[in-house]
Amino acid sequence: MKKNRIFKIVLIAITGTLVPLLLLVFSSMMLYGSNYPLVKFHYWKGFIEQRNGNLESAIKNYDKATELDKCYPTVYISRGSAYLDLKKYDKAIENYTMAITLSPENEEPYAYRARAYYEIDSLKTSKSDFDKAIELNQNFGYAYSNRAILKYTKLNDKVGACEDLRKAAELGDEDAKFHLKDGVCN
Numbered sequence: 001m002k003k004n005r006i007f008k009i010v011l012i013a014i015t016g017t018l019v020p021l022l023l024l025v026f027s028s029m030m031l032y033g034s035n036y037p038l039v040k041f042h043y044w045k046g047f048i049e050q051r052n053g054n055l056e057s058a059i060k061n062y063d064k065a066t067e068l069d070k071c072y073p074t075v076y077i078s079r080g081s082a083y084l085d086l087k088k089y090d091k092a093i094e095n096y097t098m099a100i101t102l103s104p105e106n107e108e109p110y111a112y113r114a115r116a117y118y119e120i121d122s123l124k125t126s127k128s129d130f131d132k133a134i135e136l137n138q139n140f141g142y143a144y145s146n147r148a149i150l151k152y153t154k155l156n157d158k159v160g161a162c163e164d165l166r167k168a169a170e171l172g173d174e175d176a177k178f179h180l181k182d183g184v185c186n
Contacts, residue, residue, distance in 0.1 A: 073099040084115065107137040111129065152184070161184075
């Protein structure tokens with residue numbers, strides 16, 4: 001009698017867990033295509049590899065995700081960031097540009113591409129991308145903070161840089177707070 005009761009409890013627990021999970025998987029496949037679970041799997045595998053500093057492995061996983069779905073902008077943003085960390089700026093720019101093509105209202109790829117342009121001294125393009133990111137989201141501290149670095153280090157605009165740093169710090173950007181504490185704008 002007791003074994004039968006335990007079996008029922010286990011069966012209910014398994015059914016209560018698996019059925020919603022299967023419904024989620026199948027509904028996502030219906031909405032986003034049959035490859036969606038695999039795309040997400042490769043994306044998250046790449047994301048974890050990137051977080052662990054395994055950039056080449058991350059890129060391979062992002063490549064697998066884009067082979068399955070060429071219209072997933074987050075993969076291009078993450079792969080662009082991996083290339084940026086590897087100092088492969090042209091490949092980073094290419095990925096951020098693809099993300100912008102797929103999702104032109106997303107401020108992140110503009111700001112990240114601006115950072116890549118900064119690294120190759122394409123200063124006008126860098127500033128334009130930072131400006132666009134801020135136009136799309138006036139509360140994007142990362143864009144203000146990095147535009148401040150551009151203005152301060154390459155455009156000889158200390159006043160504008162300090163305005164951006166203060167705005168970034170106001171928005172909670174820790175790098176901006178650190179630079180302001182250092183007295184950069186005194």
